[in-house]
Amino acid sequence: MRSSANSKRYLYIGSALLAIVAVFFIIGLIWTPYGINSTDSASKFIAPCAEHLFGTDNLGRDVFSRCLAAARYTLLVSFAGVAVALVIGTITGLLAGYYGGIIDKVIMVLSNSIMCFPGILLALVAVAIFGPSLYNVIWALGLVFAPTFARVYRSSTIELLGRDYILSAKVMKVNPVRIMFVHILPNLMPQILPAVIIGLANMTLFESGMSYLGLGVQPPAASYGKMLADAQSYMVTAPWLIFFPTLMLVCYILGLYFVSEWVRTSVNGGSK
């Protein structure tokens, strides 16, 4: 009951946090106080100050400018990756859950295999086949994350199959594809939204992890994950290099999370 008042607060805080990221994203597209990649040996490791709000990094680049510019890659990689994962996961998960039997078995064995398979290796393969573009890495990431979504979809689909409204759709002889995508899918949103949020967070991390093998965002471009990975060497001398990208990531993930919480409670709260 009272959760509805709470959930409004979720919406406000969440939107505020996302607005910060959005503002960074938009400003970053138009203008940055310093060149994103302009290196300068004279201004290395300057702590946050009036000229450099977020300080400078090991190559003398302005961290604030890079935080502005990084928003686009972080958003691109996480959203596009999750979108790919979502599309693949949705289709396979619904199929497995709806039909069950041998289709289910095959899809589950495949998804288990992908889950056991090192994602980094998959990204390497994608790059080897299609060349090292960011988009290929996104495809690979999407594939790596797809089984997670497929699992969520599958189990929730099985749960919904017994509901009367699905039975009545079957009685009406509605085409199975339509049942899956029009009748079942919208009802999976409460389960899928948190999974998407977690997926976005994990995607960002995974992308930064891949820079160990030179995959993901290529320098000098930056994503928050990559900025973090690069900052690891300087965490003692220049903690601001960790702090600000982390702050941006927290804004982004927490914002999404709160908004999804609002969506979830307003969907569930109503039906209860």
Added chain:
Amino acid sequence: MHNSRRKVIAGALMLALSFSAVSCSQDNGEAQDGAVYGGEAVVGITQEPMIFDPHTVEAAGDKEILFNVYEGLYKYDSTGTLNPCLATDVVISDDASEYTFTIREGVTFHDGSELDAGDVVYSLNRAAELIPELSFIEDVTDNGDNTVTVTLATPNSEMLSYFTAAIIPEDSGDTIGDTRIGTGPFVFTSYEAGIGIVLTRNENYWNPELPYLDKVTFKVCADMDSGFLELQSGAIDIFPYLTTDKSSQLDPAQFNVLELGSNMVQGLFLNNAVAPFDDVRVRQAMNYAIDREEIVNLIMDGAGLPLTTAMSPVMGEAYDTSLDGTYDQDIEQAQALLAEAGYADGFDMTITVPSNYLVHVNTAVALADQLSAVGINATIEQVDWATWLDRVYAGRDYESTVICLTSDYAPYDVINRYISTADNNFINYSNPNVDEIITNLPLTIDDGERISMYRELLGYMTEDAASVYIQDPYSICAVNNRLTGYELYPMYVQDMSTVRLATAE
């Protein structure tokens, strides 16, 4: 910064040391008398050791450890001087085709067996098969009087440095990678993958004064950063190959930071067979476009020597100092050259960098920034090391790359990759004049003549702007003050025999 075989011509080394900023002189005063024996030391390494057979070992990270376990007839010291080791003396024939060594007496292997001429003959024959540089050896003869004579296929006066090859017990070749029996100051005690290597004191070392420590551990660290944390926490005592931003964080009261110029050539290597880098004007323009000093300051905190051409000035007489400053930054000149070559508006290029070398990645970032001033739009493409080796180095399928070339401490080893037919001429450099000089060099006996040939060759290469040479980075090592006596070598060596506790613990 990675990999090297490095043997030093004794005379040339003094030059090299002349610009080693902080050498290892700090402890020399008090050490000899009040020497402390016993104790342990932990050395941080960032590469997993792989091969322990001294004749097949390739990785610098392995060699620098095995330096303490195996010894050759001759051995370098930290000044780059070749000293007699398992041999006490050598006599070189007048035509430089026969080397006769006298074997040191009273040397025992770690398994207790005594070193004799048979071991030397066996080892040199095995080395001649396995090490390409030693394939010059035609014959090894045991003269019976505790001397061994080596006959070379072609006369070569520079061969002595190759006799640092390890001497191992006779017929132990098949098992040496596992038994690891040598004559060095330390005994190889254990290796655990991912953990490290433990060496213990060789009680029967032929030089009774050495070593000092009872136990040395080479500990594998995931990377520079975690190793550095361990250094600061005291889990590691000695950590080589530091960067300046790290070494400058260290408390001087607790750590002794050593720096020494190394014989490496870092550059933006251009594939001379690919447009637009097949045009000498483009290559020259790029050389003019960059500010080497700035890059050294940016990436290395100044701990590097800017380079004009393919050879580091540490190579001494072979290097032509008159070339210095040829390619000082000159944006106008660069733009003029580009316009002349038909690229007035610049062009797009890709720099392929091995992602595991942060220095090279950062250098590429700085280069891309500087090149943009003349309209060259450089995109960076990171690849993993195995891919780099396969695609860039072996496959030559790339436009440009940032890497550090390493070579033996010998001018010939530095330049022989630029012969157009060389296996490792991965930049596809080709100049008939250079080819001719490189072919004639080993056949030339006269030192002075060779030096002028080297200078002529460097002149051609500088004019051709074979690639964009950037710097010779310094090697930096931090040593915890509880230890003393550590000596930094201008090559990949971690000599633990002279390291000792500063005070008894």
Added chain:
Amino acid sequence: MGNEVRTVFSKICEFVLTALLVSFFTFAAFSIIPGDTARVMLGPDASEAQVQQLRTELGLDRPLAERYGTWLRDAFRGDLGNSLSFGTPVSELISSRLAVTLGMSFIALIIVILVSFPMAAFCSRNPGNITDKTLSTAGHILFAIPPFALSMMLILIFSKVFHIFTAGRYTAPGDNFGAYVVSLLLPSLCIALPKIAMTFKFLRASMIEYSHSDFVRTAKSHGLTDLRIMLRHIIPNSAVSSITVISLVLSDILGGSLIVEQVFNLPGLGRLLLAAISRRDFPLLSGIVLYLAIITVILYFLADIFAAVIDPRIRDRRAA
């Protein structure tokens, strides 16, 4: 009874199929990506001849399909072969690293359970009060900080500010078990914290739901105290419904430990995995992947068993 045998049998079949597929993917990946073990081992200065020689020694000159066939045959016999680049048996390499990865995962799981259950129980009693709000918000924020960044911050705090922890100081369990556990505590905490947030959130919701459930109402109508109702009814039931989440958390923890051990410089499976990939060491990589698959399957299996032990409905469903 027969049904259970059948279930186990079909599970094993599924697993074998999965393992086969994964190893085939690995094999296929290695045939596609550039680079080979010999060249990586020898480095750039080695001559072509040397590389070829090492390739022959390692058997890399044989066709890939043949190598895969051999590997598969041996793997079925339980022999994962020797690592190409380390030269030692793969199973030896892996088992020495398992202590780190499994130990860390186990400690992390214990932390997650020990913290999230009491916290959720406490918060679910008065949802919406100040403690609940504080803890929930803290949970949300912890959840949003990437474990990678969290690890760095914790290292910074514990080793730089408090000087009570050393990154990379690892003691093998055989040497000193206490020191082993201590050395894994902080990394485990880094893995556990975001998962605590996730588990806590789920448990809290489920406990609140159960505290409004009919059987709790019955228990209340029987005059039971709140504490007794919490311990006897709400917590066990929440545990059952959180099993899926916890088993998801478990596989996340396993994955997280692979990342965190990088930051903490611990000799675990994750680093071995990266080494195997960057050295193109097929037997080693396949071995690791196989081990990880086995561990994952066992974990899910244990979760299933645990669920069946405390929930009679699941027992019956399986029997039916």
Added chain:
Amino acid sequence: MRYKGNILEVNDLCLSLSNADGAPVKILNNLKFNVRSGEILGLIGDSGSGKTMTALAVSGLLSDFAHVDSGEIIFEGEDLVKKTPKERRLLLGEKIGVIFQDPSSALDPLQTVESNLSEIISIRDGDKSKGHERILNMLKTVGFDDPKQIAKRYPHRLSGGQRQRVLIAGAALMNPSLLIADEPTSSLDTVTSMSIMQLLHEMCQEMGISILFISHNLNTVRNFCDRVMVMKEGTIIDADTSWDIMGQPKSAFTAELLMKSKLDPHALGITRGEARENAASVLTAKSICAGYKYAGFTNDKMNHVVNNVDFDILEGECVGLIGSSGCGKTTLVKSILGLIKPSSGIIEMNGRIAAVFQDPVSSLNPAHTVRWHLAEALRASGRKMTREEQKPYFLKILEDVGLEGKHLNRFPHQMSGGQRQKAAIAMCLVQEPAVIIADEPFSALDASSQASVIKLLSDINANRGTTMLIVSHNLLVIKAMCSKVLVMDKGRIVESGNTDEVLENPKAEATHALLKAGKYAV
């Protein structure tokens, strides 16, 4: 010793519930009634009238969102409103027992019957061995033949009736002076609920327990309670002995409630759906066998729930299908609808078939509006209509089923159970089916909604000539609507024929049992 006089007196009780925005909403309004010692007091009303809140307020199990604004609840001479939560909890264990509506989830699923019950004893006296005996005895008292077996079982392996018995045993173990029974039978079938009520009646007489019996069904209450109160919008509007209240209701509301619950065809204006002359058969089943597969070790085995069922339904007919729960009704319906494949037999259909299901909560897709549902049904029926044509058509259909135009854009959660069932029926109408199969479409609705849905289906049958198959355990409904009835027992059709003939002159044992239970309840 039992307390003499009024065991419970509720005076001017006002209670409000904070809604989503935190604003209070009045639920109970100056509620005033009393329970005499040793009597069974019935409390009836539609859903939302405040019955359950009354039960919770008296028992002290109100949620945090509800609070008593004014008034007093005097139990055995003490005002409960003034007591601390701890004192009230002690009272709950000692003197007030409660049993709730839905027995399916009222027992902890992780614990056996015995351990569910033993906690009642262990909080009073710690002696477990004695407790064991007492539990077995009590289980026997509530009608279990082998209490030892039942004690070891887990709740999910008990039927609804058995679970309710266990709960009653639990309440009885406390030996309370007041037992509050909140719709204890409404989710059980007629045969079972009759036996449960008999059990409560016995307990009242033998143990001297006063019972506050809450129900939405007047029929259930009148045979069972000494006095009956009718509740509407938080106040008691009518109270009298059950004889009087059924005979001469004082308020119009009670009269209406009474009328609806009797399901008098004349009063409701419904007629039985008869087959037309020379009507062709619409739905024919020939020796249907159906059931569920379960995995055997060597091969899959079939568990037959429906065995050799034959029937023939003619055009325009309204046929009832009755039987106690577990007789295979639902499985038969599912196989007719094509949701499960019969293992043998033939189903012949002449025209489209549409279905209305039992549970109004899940009968509509929560993610979509009513308009979408109708459009989907239209699409499924294969007819094409432009958006402009659709709207008036849908409005007409909604009007036909008794909904308003504003419902067109509502989501399921914005409507009541009755409205949702009507929307589900509207979906059927859009499909213009030959047959509508309704599987227990009324049982989850309160009396008012029930009556209106029955009327609706009957009208559709009469006006549109749509053939109906009504599945129900409520004989009144069948009597009112159906001209033909099929009686099912243990997977077979044991009796069929004209409704009056079958119900007045039953031949099969199962029909007898149904009728007996029905009479008591009716």
